[in-house]
Amino acid sequence: MRVATALFLAVCAACGSSGDDTPNDASPDAPVSTEAGTDAPAEASGQPITGLQPATWTWVDFPGAQCRDGTPTGIGVSLSPNASDKLMIFLEGGGACFNSTTCGSNPFHFDAVTFGGQFMSVESNAGIFARGDAQNAVADWNMVYVPYCTGDVHAGNAPNATVPGVVGAQQFVGYTNVTQYLARLVPTFSNVKQVLLTGHSAGGFGAALDYVQVARAFGSNVEVDLLDDAGPLMGNPYLAACLETKMSTLWGLTNTLIAQDCGSDCNDPNNDLLLYWKHLPKTYPSARFGFIDSTGDSVIAGFFGFGANNCTGFAAVSPAQYEAGLLDMRTQVAPDANAGSFIYAGTDHTTLLVAYTTRTAPASDGGTVRFEDWVKTLVGGSVTNVGP
Numbered sequence: 001m002r003v004a005t006a007l008f009l010a011v012c013a014a015c016g017s018s019g020d021d022t023p024n025d026a027s028p029d030a031p032v033s034t035e036a037g038t039d040a041p042a043e044a045s046g047q048p049i050t051g052l053q054p055a056t057w058t059w060v061d062f063p064g065a066q067c068r069d070g071t072p073t074g075i076g077v078s079l080s081p082n083a084s085d086k087l088m089i090f091l092e093g094g095g096a097c098f099n100s101t102t103c104g105s106n107p108f109h110f111d112a113v114t115f116g117g118q119f120m121s122v123e124s125n126a127g128i129f130a131r132g133d134a135q136n137a138v139a140d141w142n143m144v145y146v147p148y149c150t151g152d153v154h155a156g157n158a159p160n161a162t163v164p165g166v167v168g169a170q171q172f173v174g175y176t177n178v179t180q181y182l183a184r185l186v187p188t189f190s191n192v193k194q195v196l197l198t199g200h201s202a203g204g205f206g207a208a209l210d211y212v213q214v215a216r217a218f219g220s221n222v223e224v225d226l227l228d229d230a231g232p233l234m235g236n237p238y239l240a241a242c243l244e245t246k247m248s249t250l251w252g253l254t255n256t257l258i259a260q261d262c263g264s265d266c267n268d269p270n271n272d273l274l275l276y277w278k279h280l281p282k283t284y285p286s287a288r289f290g291f292i293d294s295t296g297d298s299v300i301a302g303f304f305g306f307g308a309n310n311c312t313g314f315a316a317v318s319p320a321q322y323e324a325g326l327l328d329m330r331t332q333v334a335p336d337a338n339a340g341s342f343i344y345a346g347t348d349h350t351t352l353l354v355a356y357t358t359r360t361a362p363a364s365d366g367g368t369v370r371f372e373d374w375v376k377t378l379v380g381g382s383v384t385n386v387g388p
Helices: 002-015 040-045 112-123 174-188 202-209 211-218 241-251 253-265 272-283 298-311 319-332 371-380
Strands: 032-034 057-066 072-078 086-091 142-146 158-161 170-172 194-200 223-229 289-294 339-344 360-362 368-370
Touching (some): 072 112, 072 174, 086 202, 112 142, 142 174, 174 211, 194 202, 194 211, 202 211, 202 223, 202 272, 211 253, 211 272, 241 253, 241 298, 253 272, 289 371, 298 319, 319 339, 339 360, 339 371, 368 371
Parallel strands (some): 032 057, 194 223, 223 289, 289 339
Antiparallel strands (some): 072 142, 158 170, 360 368
C-alpha cells in the first residue's frame, strides 16, 4: 500500500493540505479581512454577508459548518472590483477519505488562519483567481473560495461516521456545508445573473455533485454553469462499482445527491455517478457543463485503483482505460449540445490553478485550443469538445 499512500499524498500536494504548518502571511496583492459579527443566527436566517470590499478577500466564519474533525470552518469571499453581476464559486481539492490510507493524507481542518496562509499566499492570485490576467474570463467577477476539509469531495451528508482504522467520528458533511453557505451567498449576491460553479480534483467532483443544489438555491432566473476540473464521474468498470458503492454509503450520498437531486434518472447504485452526470445537461438545457482532464490523469487513476479486485487490492487504472472512461463520459452526454469536454494528452492532474494560461489541446481543424479561451467560450454561451 506504499504506492497508494504516495498517490494520495500527491493529491494533497496538488490540491491543498490541512494547513497546520502553513505560514500565515497573506499576499500583499490580495488583502484579507474577517467578517465582523458572523454568528449562528445570521447563518440560520440567511442574512447577507456584510463587510465585503472590492478586490479584497474576506474570511467568513460559519459556526454551523464543520470540517471532518468536527471543528467549524467557513469560506473566502472577494467582491468584484467593477460591481459585476457574475459570480464564481470555486471548490478546493485535496483527496478523499474512505479508508485508513486515504484519510491519513486528507485535509481535516480549515479555518481563518489556514486561509490566511494557504490560500492567500499561494492561490488567491493564481490561475482562475488572477484578477490581473486580462485573458481570464472571470477576472472581474465576484469570487467565492470554498475550502476542503470534509474528506467527502464536498458531497457528504453523514455526520459522525466511522471509518475502519481511523480514530474518532468523521464529519462527512460537505454537502450540508454548501447548503449553509448558499443560505447567505444567495442574498449577498441577489443581483447576479450568472454563476460559474467550479473546482479542481475533489473540488471538481464536488462542483458537479453540488450543482443541483446550487442551481436550485439561485433559482431559475440565474444561469448556473459548471466547470469540473479533474473530477470525472465515470461509470463502471472505469470506476469500480464496489468503490462507488463504498463512497456513496460512507458519505451518505444516496439520500441527497441520488434520491433528491437526481431522482429517477439515477436508478443503478453501481453506476449512479455517471447517470447523475447524464442527468445534468438534460435537466438544465440553458446551462453549460464543461469538463477538463488529461487522458491518463495519474492522481485520479490512482484514486480509482482502490477498486481493484472488488476493492480488495490496489492497482492504478491504466492510461488506456482511463482515457476510455473519459471518452465514455463524453459519449453519454453527446446528445446534449450544452455539454462539452477539454481533454488533453498526458498524465497531469488539474489545470485551473497550475496551468490555466498554458494548457492546450488539439482542435478538430488540426490546430490547438487554449484552455483559457475555451473557458471564455463556455461562460460566453457555448461549450465544445476539444481533444481526442
